[in-house]
Amino acid sequence: MKNNIVTRFPPSPTGLLHIGNVRTGLYNYFFALQNEGKFIFRIEDTDKERSKKEYEEDIFKSMEWLGLKYDGVTRQSERAGIHKKYLEKLLAEGKAYISKEEPKEEGQRTEVIRFKNPNTNITFTDLIRGEVSIDTTDLKDFVIAKSLDEPLYHLAVVVDDFEMGITHVIRGEDHISNTPRQILLLEAIGGSRPVYAHLPLIFAEDRSKLSKRKHGERVSLKHYIEQGYLPEAIINYMSLLGWNPGTDQEIFTFEELIKAFDISKVQKGGAIFNEEKLKWFNKEHMKRLPAEVLEQKMKEIITSVYKVSDNDIKHFTPVILERISTFGEARALIQQGEFDYLFKSPDYSIELLYWKGQKDHEALIRRLNEVIKILGRIDEKDYKQAIIKDALWEYATSEGRGEVLWPTRVALSGKEKSPDPFVLAELLGKEESLKRLHSALEKVSHA
RNA sequence: GGCCCUAUCGUCUAACGGUUAGGACGUGGGCUUUUCAAGCCUAAAAUCCGGGUUCGAUUCCCGGUAGGGUCACCA
Numbered sequence: 001m002k003n004n005i006v007t008r009f010p011p012s013p014t015g016l017l018h019i020g021n022v023r024t025g026l027y028n029y030f031f032a033l034q035n036e037g038k039f040i041f042r043i044e045d046t047d048k049e050r051s052k053k054e055y056e057e058d059i060f061k062s063m064e065w066l067g068l069k070y071d072g073v074t075r076q077s078e079r080a081g082i083h084k085k086y087l088e089k090l091l092a093e094g095k096a097y098i099s100k101e102e103p104k105e106e107g108q109r110t111e112v113i114r115f116k117n118p119n120t121n122i123t124f125t126d127l128i129r130g131e132v133s134i135d136t137t138d139l140k141d142f143v144i145a146k147s148l149d150e151p152l153y154h155l156a157v158v159v160d161d162f163e164m165g166i167t168h169v170i171r172g173e174d175h176i177s178n179t180p181r182q183i184l185l186l187e188a189i190g191g192s193r194p195v196y197a198h199l200p201l202i203f204a205e206d207r208s209k210l211s212k213r214k215h216g217e218r219v220s221l222k223h224y225i226e227q228g229y230l231p232e233a234i235i236n237y238m239s240l241l242g243w244n245p246g247t248d249q250e251i252f253t254f255e256e257l258i259k260a261f262d263i264s265k266v267q268k269g270g271a272i273f274n275e276e277k278l279k280w281f282n283k284e285h286m287k288r289l290p291a292e293v294l295e296q297k298m299k300e301i302i303t304s305v306y307k308v309s310d311n312d313i314k315h316f317t318p319v320i321l322e323r324i325s326t327f328g329e330a331r332a333l334i335q336q337g338e339f340d341y342l343f344k345s346p347d348y349s350i351e352l353l354y355w356k357g358q359k360d361h362e363a364l365i366r367r368l369n370e371v372i373k374i375l376g377r378i379d380e381k382d383y384k385q386a387i388i389k390d391a392l393w394e395y396a397t398s399e400g401r402g403e404v405l406w407p408t409r410v411a412l413s414g415k416e417k418s419p420d421p422f423v424l425a426e427l428l429g430k431e432e433s434l435k436r437l438h439s440a441l442e443k444v445s446h447a
Numbered sequence: 448g449g450c451c452c453u454a455u456c457g458u459c460u461a462a463c464g465g466u467u468a469g470g471a472c473g474u475g476g477g478c479u480u481u482u483c484a485a486g487c488c489u490a491a492a493a494u495c496c497g498g499g500u501u502c503g504a505u506u507c508c509c510g511g512u513a514g515g516g517u518c519a520c521c522a
Binding site: 010011012014044046047049050101103104105107108109112113129132133134135138139142143145146147150152153154156157172173174175176177178198200201203205207208209237240241242244246247248250267268269270271272273274276277278279280281319321322323324355356389393396397400401402403404405406408409410415416417418419420421 | 449450451452453454458459460461469470471472473480481482483484485514515516517518519520521522
């Protein structure tokens with residue numbers, strides 16, 4: 001181990017894992033790994049009322065989904081005995097005292113443990129912000145525990161960080177004003193100071209802190225997992241929100257990030273979370289996935305709606321992938337029938353067959369007939385888009401490309417928007433495409 | 448409001464005190480042999496304001512302004 005660096009990731013199971021927390025976890029992870037240090041996972045569940053099993057499970061699942069491996073996991077609630085010892089010591093030394101209280105809310109104690117604030121000025125060096133100096137006088141004698149067996153956040157964090165040998169506390173800027181009081185406590189228990197690094201916050205479009213109350217489900221990692229985002233994309237995008245390598249490289253693998261991450265290059269100002277850019281990252285990472293993985297994923301989505309062979313899935317996958325940026329979008333579009341034409345005969349109105357509203361009935365029939373004739377002459381085994389295009393091109397050019405190609409494409413897809421007719425014809429095969437052309441011809445003839 | 452933090456295109460950001468202030472997302476236009484998508488090319492788009500320091504400030508200092516965070520028997 002290089003510098004015996006130990007970082008930690010301490011989420012609280014009082015809600016689904018916050019997307020901003022993901023970035024904090026990632027930075028701690030990168031920093032530990034690049035220094036051959038340790039990364040400790042600690043669940044901060046001292047608040048029994050608000051901590052929920054389901055949220056704890058969500059945090060564990062998230063860690064796994066992201067691929068963050070930790071060197072140890074602890075529940076803070078299991079360490080109450082240790083916290084108690086420190087509390088007793090603080091009390092015995094007169095650094096804390098039991099205070100009589102007037103309960104302001106239901107459930108509040110009539111006695112709590114308060115820290116005896118020495119009212120000093122605390123200055124600490126932040127890796128990102130430099131020297132930060134705060135007068136602790138207005139902190140008063142803050143409450144550190146409801147009772148000997150019920151420690152509160154500040155006490156628990158300070159004791160645990162100290163006992164676990166945490167060397168670097170990398171956390172959100174919302175903790176910057178908590179730091180002086182934690183330093184005060186740390187000094188009281190005789191611990192040595194870790195290095196602090198306070199990360200800029202992540203904002204919503206309105207520039208306020210991303211919060212569940214204001215911004216709903218979009219703040220939780222779970223939401224993005226459900227939307228079908230790739231972990232690679234989330235990791236890549238979040239890492240670059242508030243940090244950059246100083247080069248133009250934007251697409252990184254996990255391994256590359258561990259190497260490239262540089263805490264001294266972390267931004268000071270907050271950043272707005274932009275889902276458009278996240279989508280771009282996702283698309284870029286999708287493009288880099290092996291074909292088998294892509295096909296397997298598309299198979300799951302497609303077969304939930306249509307019955308198709310593996311071979312068809314293999315052919316359809318690129319066509320669908322070109323038009324979406326997440327698997328969630330693929331699922332939604334397929335369920336909406338956007339790609340119906342790949343799986344079954346299209347249903348459309350005759351009007352759609354006319355190119356730019358030119359309602360020349362006779363010409364349309366003539367052209368469809370000609371296209372059928374031309375395609376019919378192509379050998380089954382030569383039925384490939386390039387050959388189909390070559391065969392059709394001369395006629396299409398002489399007749400007017402739109403006039404020929406548009407109705408051909410509509411006959412095959414039944415959609416206003418779809419891949420071009422040559423791609424479609426190959427995908428559908430000779431038999432099916434001719435069948436669709438004939439059915440279009442029939443439609444027009446009977447009109 | 449007190450305390451603390453921050454400030455480059457709409458957004459994420461780059462720029463030893465000397466650059467035509469660069470890149471990316473998004474947006475507009477064009478090309479790619481009909482539409483959509485993808486791809487390629489291209490355009491518009493920024494140093495919050497005011498003082499200093501300096502031959503020269505995006506960059507250093509001060510003030511203002513704006514934004515944010517935090518002020519629990521939550522974490």
